[in-house]
Amino acid sequence: MTTAPPIPDVDVETLRCEIQNEYAEVAQHPDKGFHFHTGRTLAAILEYEDSLLEGIPDRAIESFAGTGNPFGLGEIQVGANVVDIGSGAGIDSLIAARLVGPEGRVLGIDMTPEMLEKAQRAATEGGFDQAEFRNGLAESLPVEDGWADVVISNGVLNLCPDKATAYGEIHRVLKPGGKLQVGDILVQKEVPMSAKQRIDLWTG
């Protein structure tokens, strides 16, 4: 499966490294102040109901950096298998874990070690044995074919260098009839190629 960058002259590894560095900072210094809102302030902007955050450890919430709300897009049922692409410090994965209950499972996938560590600590702290976090890329998900009832993602797919491959991977891991529920961004003005080639603009 190809992961060739769709944008000329953008080195994929450099781009991923810059994104990792940015989100390592979000994990380790969530109050630093970024080009985007974070934490509970962000959750309110994105219209997360207070009930969604009940029982979610603060360490998962403080480093939240999504752009939407996957939970307003459809029910996540008890016993379901859920994949969270770009799980970060775990807020959405742990909300999903509470929704699926002990008979369900949640796989959070992220490429930033600092975020994975923080998410795993949050899962342990919150008693979410049904949540597991794995290192991986959206373009190459460490998930078996047809495993997921629902794939969620929040503020991540826009950062993928090869979005077509990422959507192909989501299709692969979903069961037939499975649902994709995503928070992301939409640009309403044409982005010139010169801007797409600036790695600093991908995170800022």
Next chain:
Amino acid sequence: MVTEAGFENFEITWRKAVFDGAPQSSSAASFGTVGINFRARKPL
């Protein structure tokens, strides 16, 4: 891109200027960037 990947029932259900007032200024506003929610389904 989502439908090209084989999904059906693609729908954007929500959008909002989620970067407004962020602690640091962002290039997002210059491109009219908004946060969105969307959903789709893998066919049976």
